[in-house]
Amino acid sequence: GESVGLHLPTLSVQEGDNSIINCAYSNSASDYFIWYKQESGKGPQFIIDIRSNMDKRQGQRVTVLLNKTVKHLSLQIAATQPGDSAVYFCAETYNTDKLIFGTGTRLQVFP
């Protein structure tokens, strides 16, 4: 399949550890943010979203934190598993459905 993220920043973690993936977004007026996971040869897959009126949102094993002061978004994955290995993208949008994707981060999980 197609390889995504040949030269992306890489985060390597051991299975069972927690992972934190960071993203700096560009538009201070952005009001909706999404994290996507992309496995090799596949399209991006929605993980979790957050609106600008929130600082934190939790899902199953994942938490998104939003710091509007410094335009920073993070994705925390608890008890990282081998199946979490992928490229992760943050995306932002402002009053529209046009998503602006950031630079991805490759997550590698070692047994």
Added chain:
Amino acid sequence: GAGVSQSPRYKVTKRGQDVALRCDPISGHVSLYWYRQALGQGPEFLTYFNYEAQQDKSGLPNDRFSAERPEGSISTLTIQRTEQRDSAMYRCASSAGTGGYEQYFGPGTRLTVT
């Protein structure tokens, strides 16, 4: 359908030829989006539709690119007089509504212009 489908999955064409890429969104989804993704980068917005109306085409690179969704379901992205720089993965996504609804992505069409 079960998910967003795109066809063809792979397309090799010669420079100067026209190509048409098809997207079949999830049944009932109101909005449909086209993105282009280069290797190692996130998807880049091209255009999107609500029902049959094209809402935003600001991401289309030039007038060789066009898209339509005549009946508010299937969409076609057409590239005329293809150039080598058009080579990329073209992805389609659909969502149930507008204003923060999750976008579901298709598997993409890998276009190679020789």
